Amino acid sequence: MVVCGDGGLAHRLAAELRGVYGEQVTLVVPPSARGVRRPVVGRARATTAALLDRMVNAAVSRTGGNGSGVVGGGEAEGTVRLLETAGEPAEELLAEAGVDRAAALALVYDDDETNIRAALTARRINPRLRLVLRLYNRRLGQHIEALLDQTAALATGSDEGLETSTTVLSDADTAAPALAATALVGTSKVVQTDGLMLRAVERRPPGPGEVADPGLFTLALLSATSNDPAGADGSEGSGEQAPQLLPDAAAVAAATGRGTVVLEQVSFAGPPQPVARAGVPTFxxxxxxxxxxxxxxxxxxxxxxxxxxxxxxxxxxxxxxxxxxxxxxxxxxxxxxxxxxxxxxxxxxxxxxxxxxxxxxxxxxxxxxxxxTASAVRKPPRGLGGHVVLLGLGKIGTRVLTRLREMGIPVVCVESDPEARGIATARRLRVPVVLGDVTQEGVLEAAKIHRAHSLLALTSADTTNLEAVLYARSVRPDLRVVLRLYDDDFATAVYRTLRAAHPLALTRSRSVSHLAAPAFAGAMMGRQILGAIPVERRVLLFAAVDVAGHPRLEGRTVGEAFRPGAWRVLALDTSSSGGGPGTAPGAGPRPSALVWELPPTYVLAPGDRVVLAATRRGLAELLGRRGRRRTATP
Structure with missing residues (x-):
């Protein structure tokens, strides 16, 4: 596996591939510039590099001359080779990283153009290479994905298995549902890919005399303290207090008084809704x-x-x-x-x-x-209250703003740069925006922070987010706050400190790279990752998997294939087969459809393709790659 990037996501992704999937990884990053502490990227590099060192449990040994090094070594599950370079991923650099004999390449640079240029070069070097691209522009990503797949088909003379040869993902789209849902209680989390929409709803424990609707599937049991301001935030819990992913029926029945995440609605998404005309005010x-x-x-x-x-x-x-x-x-x-x-x-x-x-x-x-002034940003109305204050309209903030407005949540944005990419989106959605530095006095007051429901600090600077949250807490000690922080360990430390200082207020801290890395890693493993749904501080993956070649699925019933806490078959994709429960033999291929609520006695055939939910380690175990070293081609 080869990972190329210039931020925290690259380091987190390399650690994910090595620590969870046991892969051999070559990590290509710019030099660390030890004498200068770079803003944002420098901090992300330092914190995620420290995480990488802890996960591989080995020291960094430098090699001479070429600026490369090896992290790890000696463990059978995989190693991480670090290759530092100051230039863009040109053909020479990709060849040095071993792209010509690699199984997969992830391009997670912050610039879309850099990723596209490197992807075109890598596809020419190795047409069979599995590519995973990080692109913010979703429409452009669809065209690039089709172009690279077509190029691979023409170069190899075969279109078999090319549905997973190129995958375009966005860390903003992956992390936005988690950040938006964290600011609210009982919200739904949606994964939508290629017309497929999976809607997971977080539900409170049923009250006395109430009967909980089980939905299609119970995806997770929330921690016993998920709605307690002084309680543990997911990953800090242990034993019965921690969240349980993919529980069995016995665990669900025994977990009284705990919230659940339920797969409530599954449908094919229709055409996009028409966008309201920007610049024309209503009467x-x-x-x-x-x-x-x-x-x-x-x-x-x-x-x-x-x-x-x-x-x-x-x-x-x-x-x-x-x-x-x-x-x-x-x-x-x-x-x-x-x-x-x-x-x-x-x-x-x-x-x-x-x-x-x-x-x-x-x-x-x-x-x-x-x-x-219809084309200018709106000001917060005087009587506004119960809204969400969103700090930062960059890539992440823009996606979160769109999610909140889709749910009908009133939002007031704060942005220091009048040319930020999210300003146009806020203007189109007619969302009030306060232009100013959030660290300056009076900016949060202009956003009506004293009457807000919650605060989402999503700027690209950790110190700005932390300063804004601390100031907001001085104005409203009981305010619900969510911080975007690069390093998950730092996010955990901040969370613990704020929870101790304000035990009666809900505090959540999230790392975007931590939320996005599992989806990127799963796509590199060759599975069609539909998306990821966050459950507190953990991640649940949705993937489309061919049953053939997987002994834990092939020839087993749906009930036997269910592994509590690891993976669960949700649906059967009948688009490429004539099968499915109750289908007459010889009926021929069926149009694209998913069969939900499969009977536990249905036997998974080699030609079946299923949609399943899995944890990160569960997906790694299902792929059968843990504990196996990949042999490099000489």
């Missing part, structure tokens, strides 16, 4: 609330004056309204010869007309201002 947004109330009050006065004129003069309703409007706009003849009641009504109509003129002028100016 209600043209005028402020005060102006609307003023117009409504004047309208009520006009109606009251018209009714009074009907009662005084006996005119019909239409004529009385017409005369009232003439008096209102001062274009009627004076009622000097009429009765005193008519004269009083005319004076009142003129007075209301005087009030109407500034209101109409304000309406015109406000409407023009609304159209002029």
């Amino acid at each position: 209600a947004s043209l005028f402020s609330r005060r102006l609307r109330w003023s117009l409504a009050g004047i309208g009520g006065c006009v109606v009251a004056l018209a009714v009074a004129l009907m009662l005084v003069t006996g005119d019909p309703p239409l004529h009385a309204t017409y005369v009232t409007l003439l008096d209102l706009f001062a274009i009627n003849d004076p009622a000097s010869d009429d009765a005193s009641g008519r004269q009083i009504l005319q004076l009142l109509s003129g007075f209301v007309g005087l009030l109407l003129l500034p209101v109409l002028l304000a309406a015109v100016l406000e409407a023009l201002g609304t159209f002029r």
Whole structure:
């Protein structure tokens, strides 16, 4: 396995491949620049490199001259070879890393163009190479994936097994559901790939007399302290207190008083919903609330004056309204010869007309201002409360913002860069944005932090996130906060300290590389990874696997193939076979479909393809690669 990158995800991915799957890995990274502490990337490199050293349990031994080194060695499960280079992954560098004889290559640079250029070069060097690319642009990623697969098919003269030859993933898309769900309680987590939508819902324990809906499958049991502010956050629990992934029926029945993650709904996603036109405000947004109330009050006065004129003069309703409007706009003849009641009504109509003129002028100016600023960011409304304050509109923040708006959650964003990539998304979604440095006094107050439900600190700087959270806690000690931190160990340390300082407030800390690495590692192992669903601080993978060649699946029933805590068969893909429970022999191929709720007695045939949920170590064990050293080609 070859991993090329310039951030924390590359180090985490290499550690995942070696520590979980027991693979031999070549890690290609820029030099560490020991004399300079680089912002963000330097910290990510240092922390994840330390994690890598702990996982491989070996020292770094340097080799001379070429800037390469070897991490680990001597253990049968795999080694990590570190190759440092200051240049981009050109053909010479990829050849030195052994791409020509590698099984898989992961390109996880922060720049999409760098990853695409390296992928095209690697496909030319080794057409059979399994490629995993990190791309933020999803539409471009689909085209690149199809292009690289087509190139491999033409170069090898075969299209067998090419469905997993190229996989395009995004760490932002992988981590966004976890970060969005952490800020809320009882939210659903969705994995969507190629039209397949898996929806996992986090449910609270049923109350007295309530019966919990089991859904399709119980994917996990949450830790006993998952909703306790002073409790352990998943990975810190142990034994019965820790979350249990893929529990069996007995464990679910015995786990009373614990929340669950249930696979509630499975369907094929339809066409995307049309996006609202940006820059065109709705009619209600043209005028402020005060102006609307003023117009409504004047309208009520006009109606009251018209009714009074009907009662005084006996005119019909239409004529009385017409005369009232003439008096209102001062274009009627004076009622000097009429009765005193008519004269009083005319004076009142003129007075209301005087009030109407500034209101109409304000309406015109406000409407023009609304159209002029429709392309600008909105300001938080005065009475806003119960919202989520989102710090940072970079790659991760933009994806999280989209997720929150899809769930209908009110959001106020804070961003220091007016040219950030998420500003356009916030403008399109009509989300209020406060432009300013979150570390400056008054910025969080402008985002209504004192009335917010939770705070999501997702900027690219750990110190900025931590400073913002500490300041927010000084304003609201009971505020629910979620921090994005690069290193998972640092995130755990911050979580423990904040929990001890504020025992009555919910605190969560997350590492994006920790959430994204399992999906990238699974894709490198050659399985069609549909996505990953976070369960507290753990990860549950969804994958499409061919039964043939897997002794733990082939020839076994669905019940026998279920391994509690490791993997579970969820559905049978009948798109490439004529099978499936209840299918008549010789019926021919069926259209793409998934058979859910398979009977436990259904026997998995070699030609079947199944969708399963698995833990990281469970997937590694199912692939049968742990404990086996790969022999390098001379």
